[in-house]
Amino acid sequence: MKQSTHNNPKQAAGEQAAQLVKNNMIVGLGTGSTAAYAIKELGRRVASGMDILGVPTSYQSAFLAAECGIPLTTLDEHPAIDIDIDGADQIAGFTAIKGGGAAHTREKIVALSSKKFALVVDESKCTDVLAHPVPLEVLPFARKLVLKQVERLGGKAELRMGVSKDGPVITDNGNFIMDADFGKISDPASLGEQLSQCTGIVEHGIFTGVDTVYIGKKDGSVEITSL
Ligand code: 5RP
Numbered sequence: 001m002k003q004s005t006h007n008n009p010k011q012a013a014g015e016q017a018a019q020l021v022k023n024n025m026i027v028g029l030g031t032g033s034t035a036a037y038a039i040k041e042l043g044r045r046v047a048s049g050m051d052i053l054g055v056p057t058s059y060q061s062a063f064l065a066a067e068c069g070i071p072l073t074t075l076d077e078h079p080a081i082d083i084d085i086d087g088a089d090q091i092a093g094f095t096a097i098k099g100g101g102a103a104h105t106r107e108k109i110v111a112l113s114s115k116k117f118a119l120v121v122d123e124s125k126c127t128d129v130l131a132h133p134v135p136l137e138v139l140p141f142a143r144k145l146v147l148k149q150v151e152r153l154g155g156k157a158e159l160r161m162g163v164s165k166d167g168p169v170i171t172d173n174g175n176f177i178m179d180a181d182f183g184k185i186s187d188p189a190s191l192g193e194q195l196s197q198c199t200g201i202v203e204h205g206i207f208t209g210v211d212t213v214y215i216g217k218k219d220g221s222v223e224i225t226s227l
Contacts, residue, residue, distance in 0.1 A: 002222045009122035009216030014038035016222045017085045017120045017214040023050050026078045028110040029065050030086025031058040031103040034120045034216075038085045043068025055081055057110050058103040058172055075113060084114035088121050089205075090132035091213060094227060095188050099135025099205030102160070102169050102177045108203055118212040126215060130188050133179040134195070135160075135205035140176050142200020147178075149198040153191070155182040175202055 002016055014037025021027050021042060029039050039054075039061060046052060046069050053073040056062035065072055075081075086107055088096035096119055098104045111117045136157065138146045143159065150157040157180040160169045169177045185191055185206075192206035215223040 002224065003220060007218060007220040009218055010034040010120070011037045011216070012220050012222050013120040013122065013214040013216030014085075015041045016224070017118050018042050018045065020083055020085070020116070020118060020212075021045070021050070021052060023052070025052050025082040026073065026080070027052050027054050028081045028084025028086065028114050029054045029056045029061040029070070030084065030120075031061050031101045031107060032087035034087035034122065035061065035085060036064055038120055039064050039070065040068055043070055046070050053078060055110055057086065057107045058101065060101065060103070075109070079113060081110060081114040083116040083118060084111050085118045085120060086111065088119050088125055088207070090127055090130055091119060091121055091125050092127050092130045092188075094208070094210040094213065095130065096207045096210055097130055097132045097134055097205050098207050099137075099177070102135065102137070102171045104135055104205040105137045105171065105173060105203040108207065111207065111209065116212065117210050118214060119210050120214045120216070122216045123218070130185040131183060133181040134191070136178045136180055136195065137171055137173065137202040138176045138178050139200050139202060143176060146198060146200045149200075150178070150180045153182070153194055155180040157181075173202070
């Protein structure tokens with residue numbers, strides 16, 4: 001357990017996790033408000049002389065990293081990432097649901113390209129059994145087919161609609177997002193495998209392979225669990 005000087009749980013988790021990063025590392029930069037605190041802390045460390053290259057998981061993280069002075073690279077140039085730091089919508093142990101920011105496809109590609117995958121969350125995201133709707137990135141052409149396939153798996157999917165935009169959310173990759181409610185997910189790995197087999201789903205938001213979790217608490221402390 002580590003103590004921060006402020007009591008914003010997301011900030012505490014993000015800033016603590018940024019301390020995992022060492023000089024000369026290639027770093028996956030996650031998306032969302034908690035990962036943003038890690039990116040800002042990395043920016044401060046870069047300003048103090050640390051050398052790193054960031055691989056962004058979205059336009060949001062690319063823009064923020066550029067503002068913070070973090071030099072960026074691509075997976076083409078650096079296919080092996082040292083550490084990825086990202087947020088989550090819900091987490092049970094070392095399995096998470098991501099995609100609240102519609103970025104989970106790139107987030108998963110970056111996570112799977114990383115030697116270490118750290119999640120940063122506030123304590124409200126933690127649960128015993130995952131039950132959050134699972135974000136699905138879907139090819140627009142396959143919209144109706146995906147609704148049917150999700151139904152066959154026992155879920156109910158809804159197209160995510162834009163806020164400050166009429167019509168559906170369009171991802172950074174030009175696709176739709178559906179949120180698929182399966183109720184309590186007793187076997188997330190198995191559901192993930194079944195979703196991976198559905199035609200028209202580009203990627204689902206169930207993430208396994210997490211090795212470290214930073215949980216920010218209301219009192220400013222951060223609980224760190226590692227595999
Ligand atoms: C984006 C994500 C985010 O990491 C997730 O939605 C958590 O966001 P926040 O830290 O703002 O609560 O998966 O696709």
